[in-house]
Amino acid sequence: MDEVSFSRVGSLHGLKTGSGTDPRPSVMIAAHMDAIGMRVSKIVDGFLHITNIGGIDLRVLPGAEVIVHAAGSQKELPAVVVLPPARFLPQSASDGFPGIEHFLVDTGLLPREVNRQVRVGDLVSFANEPIELAGGVLSGHTVDNRASVAALTICLEELQNKTHVWDVWAVATVQEEVSFLGAYSSAFALRPQIAIVMDAGFASGPGASGWQAFPMGKGVGLCVGPNMHPFLHKKLKGLADSLEIPWYLDMTPTDSGTDAFAVQITAEGIPTALVELPIRYMHTPVESVALQDVERAGRLLAEFVGSLEADFVDTIVWE
Amino acid sequence: MPTFGNAQLKLLEKLCNAIAVSGDEGEVRRIVLEAVKPYADDVRVDALGSVLATRLGRAKHRTRVMLDAHMDEVGFMIVAEDGEGIYRFETVGWVDVRQLIGKQVFVGRERMPAVIGAKPIHLMDDDEPAKKVPLEALRIDLGPAGKAKVGERAGFATRFRRVGPSIMAKSIDDRIGVATLIELFKQAPPAIDLCAAFSVQEEIGLRGAKVAAQYFNPELAIAIDSTPAFDLPLHDGGENMSYNTKLGLGPAIYVADGSTLHDPRLVRFLQATAEVEGIPCQIRQPGGGGTDSGAIQRALTGIPAVSVSVPHRYTHSAVSIARLDDWKNTINLLHAALKRVTRELIAVR
Numbered sequence: 001m002d003e004v005s006f007s008r009v010g011s012l013h014g015l016k017t018g019s020g021t022d023p024r025p026s027v028m029i030a031a032h033m034d035a036i037g038m039r040v041s042k043i044v045d046g047f048l049h050i051t052n053i054g055g056i057d058l059r060v061l062p063g064a065e066v067i068v069h070a071a072g073s074q075k076e077l078p079a080v081v082v083l084p085p086a087r088f089l090p091q092s093a094s095d096g097f098p099g100i101e102h103f104l105v106d107t108g109l110l111p112r113e114v115n116r117q118v119r120v121g122d123l124v125s126f127a128n129e130p131i132e133l134a135g136g137v138l139s140g141h142t143v144d145n146r147a148s149v150a151a152l153t154i155c156l157e158e159l160q161n162k163t164h165v166w167d168v169w170a171v172a173t174v175q176e177e178v179s180f181l182g183a184y185s186s187a188f189a190l191r192p193q194i195a196i197v198m199d200a201g202f203a204s205g206p207g208a209s210g211w212q213a214f215p216m217g218k219g220v221g222l223c224v225g226p227n228m229h230p231f232l233h234k235k236l237k238g239l240a241d242s243l244e245i246p247w248y249l250d251m252t253p254t255d256s257g258t259d260a261f262a263v264q265i266t267a268e269g270i271p272t273a274l275v276e277l278p279i280r281y282m283h284t285p286v287e288s289v290a291l292q293d294v295e296r297a298g299r300l301l302a303e304f305v306g307s308l309e310a311d312f313v314d315t316i317v318w319e
Numbered sequence: 320m321p322t323f324g325n326a327q328l329k330l331l332e333k334l335c336n337a338i339a340v341s342g343d344e345g346e347v348r349r350i351v352l353e354a355v356k357p358y359a360d361d362v363r364v365d366a367l368g369s370v371l372a373t374r375l376g377r378a379k380h381r382t383r384v385m386l387d388a389h390m391d392e393v394g395f396m397i398v399a400e401d402g403e404g405i406y407r408f409e410t411v412g413w414v415d416v417r418q419l420i421g422k423q424v425f426v427g428r429e430r431m432p433a434v435i436g437a438k439p440i441h442l443m444d445d446d447e448p449a450k451k452v453p454l455e456a457l458r459i460d461l462g463p464a465g466k467a468k469v470g471e472r473a474g475f476a477t478r479f480r481r482v483g484p485s486i487m488a489k490s491i492d493d494r495i496g497v498a499t500l501i502e503l504f505k506q507a508p509p510a511i512d513l514c515a516a517f518s519v520q521e522e523i524g525l526r527g528a529k530v531a532a533q534y535f536n537p538e539l540a541i542a543i544d545s546t547p548a549f550d551l552p553l554h555d556g557g558e559n560m561s562y563n564t565k566l567g568l569g570p571a572i573y574v575a576d577g578s579t580l581h582d583p584r585l586v587r588f589l590q591a592t593a594e595v596e597g598i599p600c601q602i603r604q605p606g607g608g609g610t611d612s613g614a615i616q617r618a619l620t621g622i623p624a625v626s627v628s629v630p631h632r633y634t635h636s637a638v639s640i641a642r643l644d645d646w647k648n649t650i651n652l653l654h655a656a657l658k659r660v661t662r663e664l665i666a667v668r
Contacts, residue, residue: 055441057420059421059448062415080640082633088549088553096449096451108482108487128423133460133465137462206438207438207442207456282439
């Protein structure tokens with residue numbers, strides 16, 4: 001990187017300068033780096049009550065290993081999420097999954113220690129270590145969207161040995177899971193001529209089938225829909241074909257639910273593409289991705305950046 | 320008093336991390352055999368797979384005491400293959416299916432890593448997130464190149480850890496009993512013949528302990544297990560009246576459960592021992608559930624039996640929590656009891 005900085009709200013901006021003459025156009029490649037999680041809402045008898053940050057699936061919480069980031073002691077406390085027995089819950093919550101307000105978090109510490117170390121508002125994150133499954137698959141929490149962050153680093157490594165005319169802004173955004181804050185603010189601050197957003201898509205597998213899900217390890221998703229500029233999509237498709245990088249068409253009929261939704265409408269509007277990595281079990285602590293797909297996405301992006309001529313923006317056309 | 324330190328904790332860690340689903344207890348059996356052999360006068364593995372170890376006392380008059388701790392844990396069996404490393408499974412022993420989504424598991428004796436995933440919340444209908452996912456809808460995923468055999472067992476992949484005054488681990492029920500029994504076996508007092516049953520298949524009907532008792536034919540027996548502590552706050556702030564046991568109050572002595580009225584002479588004896596020795600203990604709230612003492616009591620012509628448990632929270636789940644002090648006090652209470660025990664206790668006049 002030629003320059004690394006942070007946005008005013010904490011996103012990471014890395015600049016890799018292109019070989020073109022000043023003023024050079026720039027492409028932003030953005031992947032969100034935040035994770036869904038929880039927050040302490042109340043402390044009762046040494047047990048913590050929690051509330052969600054982002055789209056937490058309550059069904060993954062019973063017995064989940066978590067870390068309480070204790071503000072009082074600046075320690076990371078290992079803990080477990082507990083669904084109390086039905087007889088301890090109100091009648092309305094006795095079947096299936098009650099609301100998140102009924103879950104407890106147990107640190108194993110005595111109540112006076114909990115009161116000393118933990119504060120209402122403290123963050124609670126998933127704690128399980130990632131594991132490798134047979135056949136080149138990585139499984140862990142927050143593979144959505146660290147897999148894309150990893151793909152972005154692969155793209156940057158590839159660009160080390162490649163000349164590119166355009167400047168490249170490699171951006172890891174904050175708070176995608178709650179408000180797209182990082183995407184809006186970084187796109188506005190950097191004003192790239194075009195942007196590519198990378199995020200996790202749905203891989204087919206247990207519980208996921210139908211038109212929204214695609215095989216894991218069989219290529220990357222190139223998205224079509226209102227958040228994506230069709231010309232960029234066409235370019236990426238053509239490039240993937242010529243490089244023999246397998247891809248699939250991922251349809252997002254309305255809101256893509258990604259940073260692309262925000263980037264596209266920043267400033268006077270930015271032509272945006274969305275590249276997705278197919279991931280199994282999204283928003284569970286065992287999200288899984290095929291490492292080959294991560295490499296494919298990284299390589300495709302590097303090739304795309306390398307293919308950008310100085311006048312590329314002028315060639316963008318509708319029909 | 321017995322020693323209690325790093326060596327005991329290391330052994331417990333090894334036992335908790337091992338996977339021994341009911342009917343496939345080999346991994347724990349190997350640890351137990353290695354631990355008890357140097358101290359035993361006789362060791363055998365019986366027809367069901369239990370480890371039966373005998374240590375004879377050196378005193379002239381000795382009481383024949385059976386101590387039991389079960390080696391098995393709840394878990395899963397692979398029952399059908401869907402292809403591409405994805406398998407259907409059944410539960411072995413009572414497991415709350417609601418806690419399975421998002422867990423890492425190990426499959427088979429090679430401990431192949433795998434996960435239990437679920438449909439992404441984004442793809443669900445509005446009312447779906449609040450619904451329980453039935454076992455039939457869950458799968459164990461080994462990865463596309465993964466290969467398991469139907470019939471293989473799987474267990475939670477949780478790693479043992481120590482946190483402050485507590486431990487967090489899977490299978491505290493009943494590896495903490497197994498670790499306790501190993502310690503007691505190593506330090507057995509002279510006036511007893513100690514018959515140690517590291518039994519199998521407790522979780523699917525107290526099956527190993529029954530035949531172990533029939534083999535040993537002891538004068539009395541104590542089952543060492545781990546019992547749930549439901550000492551959680553209630554949603555409305557009311558007093559929790561059905562806590563079963565509480566962490567931190569010491570070993571839990573059973574008086575009655577779903578399968579047994581525990582021998583009142585032995586209950587009184589344990590309470591008196593605790594009082595004399597100044598060891599904290601608690602009575603487990605009478606109610607359902609059961610331990611191996613139920614099966615032992617009804618073996619042969621009847622065997623006076625009682626049950627002592629280390630309390631733990633979150634039974635049969637991926638992560639349980641127990642207090643080290645409760646464990647230490649359990650070892651101390653049982654060790655003191657073995658020193659004081661005589662057949663007069665159970666004499667019928």
